[in-house]
Amino acid sequence: xxxxxxxxxxEISLVDLYHIIRKNIVLIFAFTTLVAILAGVYAFxxxxxxxxxxxxVMVQVEVDTAVEGSFDYSTAQxxxxxxxxxxxxxxxxxxxxxxxxxxxxxxxxxxxxxxxxSLTSYFINIKFIDEDPLxxxxxxxxxxxxxxxxxxxxxxxxxxxxxxxxxSFAQPGLYESPNKPLYLVIGIILGGIIxxxxxxxxxxxxxxxxxxxxxxxxxxxxxLGVIPTFEVKEDF
Amino acid sequence: xxxKKLKNFSIDRLINGERIEKYDYIITKQxxxxxxxxxxxxxxxxxxxxxxxxxxxxxxFTSTLPSEGKSTFVSNxxxxxxxxxxKVIVIDLDLRKPKxxxxxxxxxxxxxxxxxxxxxxxxxxxxxxxxxxxxxMTSGEKTSAIINVLEAKKLQDLIAQLKEEYDYVLLDxxxxxxxxxxxxxxxxxxxxxxVVAQGKAKKSVVREAVSNLKNHGINIIGLVLTxxxxxSGVYGYGQNYAYYSDDDDDDDIK
Numbered sequence: 299x300x301x302x303x304x305x306x307x308x309e310i311s312l313v314d315l316y317h318i319i320r321k322n323i324v325l326i327f328a329f330t331t332l333v334a335i336l337a338g339v340y341a342f343x344x345x346x347x348x349x350x351x352x353x354x355v356m357v358q359v360e361v362d363t364a365v366e367g368s369f370d371y372s373t374a375q376x377x378x379x380x381x382x383x384x385x386x387x388x389x390x391x392x393x394x395x396x397x398x399x400x401x402x403x404x405x406x407x408x409x410x411x412x413x414x415x416s417l418t419s420y421f422i423n424i425k426f427i428d429e430d431p432l433x434x435x436x437x438x439x440x441x442x443x444x445x446x447x448x449x450x451x452x453x454x455x456x457x458x459x460x461x462x463x464x465x466s467f468a469q470p471g472l473y474e475s476p477n478k479p480l481y482l483v484i485g486i487i488l489g490g491i492i493x494x495x496x497x498x499x500x501x502x503x504x505x506x507x508x509x510x511x512x513x514x515x516x517x518x519x520x521x522l523g524v525i526p527t528f529e530v531k532e533d534f
Numbered sequence: 535x536x537x538k539k540l541k542n543f544s545i546d547r548l549i550n551g552e553r554i555e556k557y558d559y560i561i562t563k564q565x566x567x568x569x570x571x572x573x574x575x576x577x578x579x580x581x582x583x584x585x586x587x588x589x590x591x592x593x594x595f596t597s598t599l600p601s602e603g604k605s606t607f608v609s610n611x612x613x614x615x616x617x618x619x620x621k622v623i624v625i626d627l628d629l630r631k632p633k634x635x636x637x638x639x640x641x642x643x644x645x646x647x648x649x650x651x652x653x654x655x656x657x658x659x660x661x662x663x664x665x666x667x668x669x670x671m672t673s674g675e676k677t678s679a680i681i682n683v684l685e686a687k688k689l690q691d692l693i694a695q696l697k698e699e700y701d702y703v704l705l706d707x708x709x710x711x712x713x714x715x716x717x718x719x720x721x722x723x724x725x726x727x728x729v730v731a732q733g734k735a736k737k738s739v740v741r742e743a744v745s746n747l748k749n750h751g752i753n754i755i756g757l758v759l760t761x762x763x764x765x766s767g768v769y770g771y772g773q774n775y776a777y778y779s780d781d782d783d784d785d786d787i788k
Contacts, residue, residue: 506733507740513730513757516737517744520584522727522756523577525607526764528561528570 315498322497329493330486337485341478349471351434352425355442356465357381359420375417381462382415382422384455385445393444398436407437421465431471438468560637560666562610569764574610577758578618581727584755591697593755594627594705594723596716598743602731603760605633608706609666616668620701623660623669627707627719629680632673634706638663645674650688656695669700684718693722710743711735717750725755732762 319326359374384390391404391411400407412425424441428434442464449458507513510521562571584590595608608624615622625646626634635642640661649659649671662669677683696703705723708715720726726747730740747754 504733505737506735507730507737507759508733510759513759516741517757519728519744519754520580520756521759522580522584523573523758524762525573525577525603525758525760526570527732527761528568 318497318501319494322501325497326490326493329496330489333489333492334482334485337481337488338478341476341481345476346429347476348427348429348474349431349434350425350427350474351431351438351468351471352423353438353442353468354421354423354465355381355445356463357415357420357422358461358463377461378415378417378420378422381445381458382413384449384458385413385422385424385441386411389448390441390445393448394437394440397440397444400437411437411441424468426468426471427474428471434471435468442468560609560613562614563666571614574614577611578614580756590724590755591701592693592703592705592723592725594707594716594720594726595729596707596720596726596747597709597729597731598711598735598740599709599731600631600712602709602729602734604709604729605637605706607729607758607760608704609634609637612668612670612702612704613666615702616666621669621699622702622704623671623696623700624704624706625671625696626673627684627705627715629673629677629683629715630708630713634670635672638666638670638672640670640672642672642674645672646689647674647677647683649674649692650683650686651675651677656692680715681718684715690722710746711739717746717752720747720750720752725753727755728757729760730757731760734761 357378359377360370386408388404391407394400394407395402395404407426410427412423412427414423414425415421424438426434426437426441428437442462446462446464449455449462450460507516510524513519513521561568562574565571581590595604597604605628612622612624624634626632627646628634629647632642632645635645638661640663644654644658646659648654649656653675659674660669660671683689693703705719707719710716716726728744728747735743744754
């Protein structure tokens with residue numbers, strides 16, 4: 299078994315790795331280019347451009363009457379979270395669909411709708427991503443409008459009555475995705491990794507003798523000579 | 535490996551049903567100053583060291599797989615040995631896929647099997663290549679009784695007789711893995727030179743082939759690494775090879 303031990307010891311060195319890469323550099327470049335082109339085609343041709351539009355509302359938190367300028371922190375926190383959740387509930391979104399006569403479901407709207415509340419401010423941000431920048435604006439505005447109307451008009455939501463104030467109107471959506479340069483860079487990096495990986499796998503699966511030293515180490519028999527291949531006549 | 539050329543086309547060969555493709559195997563003759571020729575010269579020097587007592591006269595050449603460069607190696611080596619004033623005969627013992635006839639550009643008739651079956655005389659069976667200055671024997675008519683041929687007493691006697699007449703009797707034989715021919719032939723030979731082509735056969739298979747030979751008590755004179763790609767980087771500085779020391783060669787002989 300000594301033979302095999304010698305083999306594995308002689309198998310890999312930095313120089314070998316370098317030679318493997320250098321020998322297969324064309325293949326690696328081919329992989330890199332291919333994957334980069336695929337990523338580029340996806341980013342520039344296949345993927346639809348998406349636009350994001352957003353607007354804010356402010357939550358009115360009742361000031362505690364006992365201590366001036368203070369409020370019940372936990373109630374305020376719950377109110378903020380509740381309103382943020384309420385914004386993307388079916389009761390609001392169904393109204394939006396009716397209002398705008400959209401051919402979509404509430405869950406479809408919800409998946410593109412992002413409502414962000416913060417624990418350090420009273421503002422809630424409503425963002426909608428759509429392929430049409432104008433539709434994105436319409437939906438954001440309609441969500442806020444309907445949310446306020448329902449909160450103020452529906453007796454079931456008395457705890458939210460007069461708590462939501464619109465602080466800004468949505469503008470036509472701005473370009474959101476895909477991030478073309480990022481896709482390209484990822485494509486190039488991924489292609490390079492796949493290429494190098496493929497080359498190494500290919501090289502290590504080709505587990506054959508390549509040098510005089512490997513032969514000598516494996517068999518303990520002298521190597522009488524090393525004969526170069528002579529497909530092409532050498533110029534001397 | 536070698537470039538293919540159609541040459542020596544003649545009516546005679548057409549009639550004999552032989553399609554002769556002349557291969558340019560003998561690079562050492564075409565290009566005596568090339569690095570390849572230099573590599574072959576080094577093999578001969580190493581062989582001389584391995585053969586100080588001169589008891590290695592019948593040398594068998596085999597490999598793990600087909601087309602690892604055996605025939606090319608044998609023919610070039612035989613030419614260079616001939617150039618050094620040695621009396622050399624090459625015998626094509628690859629009865630399944632004979633190749634020497636093509637190397638020497640001669641029809642594969644009146645060869646070894648024909649002599650052994652008594653169809654032709656020894657004088658007729660031994661050809662002389664004016665081109666290369668060596669003698670050779672083609673495998674002859676194909677036979678299905680290959681093992682019988684290889685075990686024949688007449689073949690033993692023939693080798694023994696040639697051993698007296700020649701400085702070197704070089705035997706080109708089939709690869710070890712596919713068929714057992716090489717093992718039978720090695721009983722006739724003084725030693726085996728095992729040809730390994732770079733990056734061709736898997737290590738495990740080469741190991742199996744070599745240990746197969748060793749298990750049969752066969753004297754492996756040495757290994758030869760052929761078809762080495764000088765541009766692959768491993769031997770990127772091929773010329774440096776001239777400075778490799780051969781000091782310990784004799785110790786390695788088994």
